[in-house]
Amino acid sequence: GEDVEQSLFLSVREGDSSVINCTYTDSSSTYLYWYKQEPGAGLQLLTYIFSNMDMKQDQRLTVLLNKKDKHLSLRIADTQTGDSAIYFCAETPRSGGYNKLIFGAGTRLAVHP
Amino acid sequence: DVKVTQSSRYLVKRTGEKVFLECVQDMDHENMFWYRQDPGLGLRLIYFSYDVKMKEKGDIPEGYSVSREKKERFSLILESASTNQTSMYLCASSLRQGSHNEQFFGPGTRLTVL
Numbered sequence: 191g192e193d194v195e196q197s198l199f200l201s202v203r204e205g206d207s208s209v210i211n212c213t214y215t216d217s218s219s220t221y222l223y224w225y226k227q228e229p230g231a232g233l234q235l236l237t238y239i240f241s242n243m244d245m246k247q248d249q250r251l252t253v254l255l256n257k258k259d260k261h262l263s264l265r266i267a268d269t270q271t272g273d274s275a276i277y278f279c280a281e282t283p284r285s286g287g288y289n290k291l292i293f294g295a296g297t298r299l300a301v302h303p
Numbered sequence: 304d305v306k307v308t309q310s311s312r313y314l315v316k317r318t319g320e321k322v323f324l325e326c327v328q329d330m331d332h333e334n335m336f337w338y339r340q341d342p343g344l345g346l347r348l349i350y351f352s353y354d355v356k357m358k359e360k361g362d363i364p365e366g367y368s369v370s371r372e373k374k375e376r377f378s379l380i381l382e383s384a385s386t387n388q389t390s391m392y393l394c395a396s397s398l399r400q401g402s403h404n405e406q407f408f409g410p411g412t413r414l415t416v417l
Contacts, residue, residue, distance in 0.1 A: 198343060230410075231411070232393055232409050233393070233395075235405050235407075289334055289397070290336075290351060290361075290404075293338075293345045293346040295344055295345035296345050
């Protein structure tokens, strides 16, 4: 079946790098997504990667994809207090006609001084 | 600027009441979704609609129904609210296109059932 797993908590010091990890099960997923949820708000798309890519960089964000191990990671460089949020990994399985997203439980990132 | 709005940010209802949660999007999207979000469980899909009057069950449809009479509006109905339906409810929409499917989310409705 489809399943996405993430660790629930991560605590980092301001200025350090954060790495949030995710594993997924459906190898047919063509796109994989990272969403961010700030306190009291809905989810917002942070970045995504196409399944034929290994890496994607966007300013302070780096996404790494290991398709063989079905492992996705999000690295945030120079983490700031404004990065404190819940980060969700999501896949788009073919079984949903690529219209549905399967989300992980979310990783709560806490940034401390 | 794309927008998904939900009728209420906070709602308190009593057990057994009928509850309506409304969602409106202004992007002419075909797909609309209702999720519930619970700590440690992430987002779970309740129902999905890919066109007007069309609906598909998600992973946890029991105790819920939906209505989509117009393209821009997707309603979630709790026929008889129960305390285990206390949760954050998120609506989302997306274009029906290919395999890249960015979903746009509303701000959420926090429902408490007493």
